[in-house]
Amino acid sequence: AAAAKAQNNVYYWANNKPMVSTGGETNRQNIKYEQIPEAMRYAVMSAENKKFETDKGIDPVGIGRALFNMAKGGETQGGSTITQQYVKNAMLNDQSQTVSRKFKELLVSIKVGRTEPKEEVMAGYLNTAYYGRTSYGLQAAARSYFGKDATEMDESECALLAAVLKGATYYDPAGATAIDPGATQEANTRRATERWSWILDEMVKDGHLSATKRAEFKELPKLQNPRSSSELGGQIGYLVDLAKGYVINNTDITEEQLRQGGYEIHTTFDKKKVADLEKAVKKVRKENLDVKRRPKTDTHVQFGGASVDPKDGAIVAIYGGESATKHFTNNADETGAAVGSTFKPFVLAAAMQDGKRDPDLGESQAQDERTKVSPDSFYSGKNKLKIKTYDGSVWKNDKGKEWLQTNDDDASYGSPPNYRIDLREAMRVSANSAFVQLGMDVGLDKVKKAAENAGLRPNSLTGTTFPSFSIGISDPSAIRMAGSYATFATSGQQNDPFSVKEVEYEGGSVWKHKSAAKEAFTEQVADNVTDVLKTVVEDGTGTSAQLDGREVAGKTGTTDGNKSAWFVGYTPQLSTAVSMYRMDDDETKKSRPFLEMYGTGG
Structure with a gap:
């Protein structure tokens, strides 16, 4: 199905020449069941489907609830086992929440539950699920979040990725304010921590994790910067984030549909002006800042910039920071710096x-x-x-x-x-x-x-x-x-x-x-x-x-x-x-105040 073979989205410069292809299966690497950590399988089961190993692919109680809601004209979601989610991700092109699609999902799930081994279902689900950070599948997620292969993840890391499956926009601790202003780093970290901790506790209750081992995990595992693709380095990552957020917030196209890929997004960004703005900042840095000579005043200096065409409001250039793969916050957007x-x-x-x-x-x-x-x-x-x-x-x-x-x-x-x-x-x-x-x-x-x-x-x-x-x-x-x-x-x-x-x-x-x-x-x-x-x-x-x-x-x-x-x-x-x-660029620090600039640049 489309979700299992997600295409790229292609972003274009203002002159309609391609800027970058991203989102979709570029960041997917399927792995075998044997390569999936046992802790990951148990984390998902404890969080989403405790009876997965013995059920028939469907949850009768959940289905009854879903059908009752459908009969009333209410929400059709509900009653989703791991098998149903796998079927929805990998086998059904139609992702709409309709009665006919829900019945199709149920029928296919019953057949898959009767004929397919549990190992294939679990591997299929974890390989087709979306984890945020343009990562489809467990292997891509492990590399995006932790910079390691899935086989190397520990119980804590597995629990976090299981938590992210609930919705990366709101559970990736890095935040996703370009998609929803409410998905801040602080709010997402709080939500992720609560669910991560709950999943670990459920694993203990279900006999999949010892209480002694559980006690070792007091804080969320260390995460790497959300930027992992070199294609999104320099200003490109900031431009893509800005355009993606604009599409989601100003059109009927949803984040889910963008994840499916196949869209051609024509931006307002002028390639030469973006390069000129970046060049101007680099020139100022080179000529004026000297961290070795003035370590107390010339460190942590940040620049942000934007150019807009007055005739229609088109954003022709931004400077978001040193590089989207090194500095995550887009300095052209709100930073808290008073004007x-x-x-x-x-x-x-x-x-x-x-x-x-x-x-x-x-x-x-x-x-x-x-x-x-x-x-x-x-x-x-x-x-x-x-x-x-x-x-x-x-x-x-x-x-x-x-x-x-x-x-x-x-x-x-x-x-x-x-x-x-x-x-x-x-x-x-x-x-x-x-x-x-x-x-x-x-x-x-x-x-x-x-x-x-x-x-x-x-x-x-x-x-x-x-x-x-x-x-x-x-x-x-x-x-x-x-x-x-x-x-x-x-x-x-x-x-x-x-x-x-x-x-x-x-x-x-x-x-x-x-x-x-x-x-x-x-x-x-x-x-x-x-x-x-x-x-x-x-x-x-x-x-x-x-x-x-x-x-x-x-x-x-x-x-x-x-x-x-x-x-x-x-x-x-x-x-x-x-x-x-x-401002200190280390986002892991709890307090990052604005620093005085007396003496900066001499």
Whole structure:
């Protein structure tokens, strides 16, 4: 059947030339029954089918439950023995949950149970099952998870793979957030640990494992990096993960169907731009970082980046990390690195779109009650500015402490005693105090709405009730930051970033992306933001981004403790976001905080 002979999926570059073939039987190596560890057979039996060695291939009680559910029009799954699962994986092309397919499964399972040796059924099941990490069959799984042959696995490793059979998306400790944001490393590790421990305990109860041996296994077995295929090295693995996640989350194609293979996935990725972005990062590393000379400041430096086409939101390039086979987290996606002052354009956009509130009126005010703001509006650039609410009262936190907003390097901008500067100048020098007070005057709810309208996801916006929200304590991804600045590049028309243009199956198109721009800001507001951000590149904190003969708009961003640094910039044709931070790459450590970057790169 199709599942037993899974094809590859072929991923294509934006120019429709093949990028990589992956997923399917590329990562399958069938093994004989004699090569399957006894502990693996017992782990699966204890977890899924205790009477496997004596049953007739079906579970009458389970089947009765399944038939009863079917009669009521409910779920058809249930009552699956190891034999039934083998039949479903290896012999039935139709994987749908229908009454007719369920009856077919039952009839074939009864025949297989009567005519086929248990050894063949067990080997067939373990060789055709999917274990995640593009691994079909026990041998491929053993190599993907533990870097060894199946014959070398111990009882603990067998129990973990038996646990993964329940669903790799949710039980692989490495996580699968590209498929489901809820399948985090933490959540998956918790689920896997609970099931792994339960299976070992069941093996003891069933007489397949001694209590003494069981007591030796206190923690999950050591796992190797999920990346095992050299084809997925460099940026390719990050690109494939991004495209795969997009297909699963934005089409009717399921993860199960993708595992069956045969799909042609046409991505938005520009091969040359991906290479150029990677080359740029490598150049910076080579010229600036010296771990031997500066081991305390130049280690663990990470970069993430993304480039988006403003006209439609196509993601043309990403930089996910050193290599997908060495560094698992895609740094172009959400990493937890705060965006700092690159958030300020959203505050300015909100102020120009909605205006600041009248201090004599209530907290919620209509548009015609507000005062319009422009790049020429004046605010204080004073360091340690006492922040006030829109009505003039001093803002205090829940502990009654007043908020004094500092600027980078504790510098004040403008002339004393009032330190008045206009918002264009405040953006050019990146004065925190001016934008924090501006956010309070406009309303942080309006700032949040502007950021969302530009294209940032609501779940990436944190600290929305604190004044510092306006200076980027949130942690959107590089992809989303590039996409949101692209909204300014298109004079206020917002397109969601996307990574797949079309999916084909057996030569025919089964899904096509359709861009649908939404107006996030008026043309005047968006173009005013762009005009201000040009100043940053021409004569501000972002002069390194200047291009010969080309106008560039952009914004730098740093955070408290210098734990992340950003630049997001754009021309009409391209919007690019780059992040930099320091974090230990050892994912086995329980605590991996963001590290300060004072002195990094000299």
